[in-house]
Amino acid sequence: MELMKLSEEHRILKDTVRRFGEQEIKPIVEEYNEREEYPEFVFKRCAEMGFLGLMVPEEYGGTGPDCLGTCIFMEELARIDGGIAGSTVHQISLGMPPLLFMGNEEQKRKYLVPGVKGEIKICFALTEPGGGSDNLAMKTVAKRDGDSYVIKGSKIFSTNGGISDYICVACKTDPEKGSKGISVIIVDRNTPGVELGRNIRKIGWHTSNTVELFFDDCRVPVTNLIGEEGKGFVNLMKTLYSGRIIWSAYCIGIAQGAFEEALAYSKIREAFGKVICKNQGVSFMLADMAKDIEVARTYAYHTAALYDQGEDCNYQASVAKLFASEMADRVTAKAVQIHGGYGFCREYPVARFFCDARIGQIREGTSEIMKILIGRKLGI
Numbered sequence: 572m573e574l575m576k577l578s579e580e581h582r583i584l585k586d587t588v589r590r591f592g593e594q595e596i597k598p599i600v601e602e603y604n605e606r607e608e609y610p611e612f613v614f615k616r617c618a619e620m621g622f623l624g625l626m627v628p629e630e631y632g633g634t635g636p637d638c639l640g641t642c643i644f645m646e647e648l649a650r651i652d653g654g655i656a657g658s659t660v661h662q663i664s665l666g667m668p669p670l671l672f673m674g675n676e677e678q679k680r681k682y683l684v685p686g687v688k689g690e691i692k693i694c695f696a697l698t699e700p701g702g703g704s705d706n707l708a709m710k711t712v713a714k715r716d717g718d719s720y721v722i723k724g725s726k727i728f729s730t731n732g733g734i735s736d737y738i739c740v741a742c743k744t745d746p747e748k749g750s751k752g753i754s755v756i757i758v759d760r761n762t763p764g765v766e767l768g769r770n771i772r773k774i775g776w777h778t779s780n781t782v783e784l785f786f787d788d789c790r791v792p793v794t795n796l797i798g799e800e801g802k803g804f805v806n807l808m809k810t811l812y813s814g815r816i817i818w819s820a821y822c823i824g825i826a827q828g829a830f831e832e833a834l835a836y837s838k839i840r841e842a843f844g845k846v847i848c849k850n851q852g853v854s855f856m857l858a859d860m861a862k863d864i865e866v867a868r869t870y871a872y873h874t875a876a877l878y879d880q881g882e883d884c885n886y887q888a889s890v891a892k893l894f895a896s897e898m899a900d901r902v903t904a905k906a907v908q909i910h911g912g913y914g915f916c917r918e919y920p921v922a923r924f925f926c927d928a929r930i931g932q933i934r935e936g937t938s939e940i941m942k943i944l945i946g947r948k949l950g951i
Contacts (some may be wrong), residue, residue, distance in 0.1 A: 591616065611871070618688055631679055632683070637879060648660065657762060662694070667682070670693075695739045695741075722742055725784065726740070756791060771904065816888045818892055823899070871891040
C-alpha cells in the first residue's frame with residue numbers, strides 16, 4: 572500500500588524479510604519474551620541472508636550502503652517483535668557506523684568484514700547515568716598513557732552490551748574541550764577492566780539485551796581509537812542522524828504489527844449482533860491507524876532515499892523520527908482499545924506492541940530533542 576514505489580530489489584528484500592519473520596521468528600516470539608532472551612539464531616540467519624551488510628559497502632562484504640533497504644528490514648522485523656528488531660539492527664545502524672564513518676582501512680577490514688558475516692557482534696555505548704540526551708555531559712574518560720588509552724567510566728542502556736564481542740565507546744579524551752574533546756574507542760569486551768553490570772529489566776523489549784557497562788581503568792591500544800582524537804562528536808551525530816531514519820522504520824513496524832492484530836480481531840469479535848469492525852467507532856479508529864502508518868512510512872522512506880542520494884537530510888530525519896514515534900504510540904493504544912479487556916492481557920500481541928512502542932519517543936533522541944532540532948532549522 573506504499574505511495575512510494577519500491578524498486579524490484581527492495582520489493583524482493585521486503586518479501587524475503589517478511590517470509591523470514593513469519594516463518595522463523597513469529598513462532599518463537601512469545602517463548603523468548605517470556606525468557607527475556609534474544610534468540611541468537613536470528614542474528615546468524617540474518618548474517619547468512621546478507622542483511623547485516625545493508626549499510627556496509629561491497630568492498631567490506633556488504634551490499635550497501637542502503638538506508639532505505641535497512642528501513643525495510645527494520646520495519647519487517649519490528650512488525651513481528653520490537654526487541655528482536657532493535658537488537659538485530661543495532662549492529663547495522665549503531666554498532667558498525669562509527670567504524671564506517673571514522674575507521675581506517677585496517678579497522679574496517681578487522682571489524683566490518685566479520686561483522687557482516689555475523690562472526691562478531693559490535694555494539695555502541697553512548698548513554699550514561701544522569702546524562703540522557705546531554706551527550707556533552709558524558710563523564711567516561713580515556714587518558715593517553717604511552718601507547719595505550721586507559722578508560723574509566725560507565726554506560727547505561729547499552730543494547731547488546733552483554734552479548735557483544737566489541738564495544739564502540741564514546742568517551743572524552745580531552746574533557747576541557749567540550750564537543751572537540753570527544754573520541755570513540757573500540758574495546759574488546761573481554762579486556763580486563765570491562766565489567767558487565769545488571770541486565771536492565773524493561774516494560775518492553777524483553778527480547779533485547781540491555782545492560783550497564785563499567786570501565787575500571789580499562790587499558791586498550793592507541794590503535795583502537797576510531798578516527799582522529801577529539802573528532803568523535805561530529806561523526807557520532809552522523810551515526811545518530813542515519814540511525815533516526817532507521818528508527819522511524821522501527822516505529823512504523825511496531826504500529827503495522829499492532830494494526831494488523833487489531834484489524835484481524837475486529838473482523839471476528841462480535842458485539843451487539845455484528846462484528847465490531849462494522850461499528851463506526853471502531854472502523855474510524857482503524858481508518859485513522861491506517862492513515863497514520865501510511866503517512867509515516869511514506870515520509871520515512873522518502874527521507875531514507877534522500878540519505879542514499881547523499882542529500883543533507885538531518886531536518887527530515889528529525890521530522891520522520893518525531894512523527895513516526897508519536898504515531899506508533901497512538902496506533903498501538905488504539906489497537907489495545909479495540910481489543911478491549913483482552914488488549915490488557917499479555918497473551919495478546921497488542922499488549923507487547925503497546926509496550927515496545929513506548930521506547931520510540933525516547934531512544935535515538937527524545938521527542939523533545941527532535942522538536943529542538945526542528946526548531947533550530949526554523950530559526951526559533
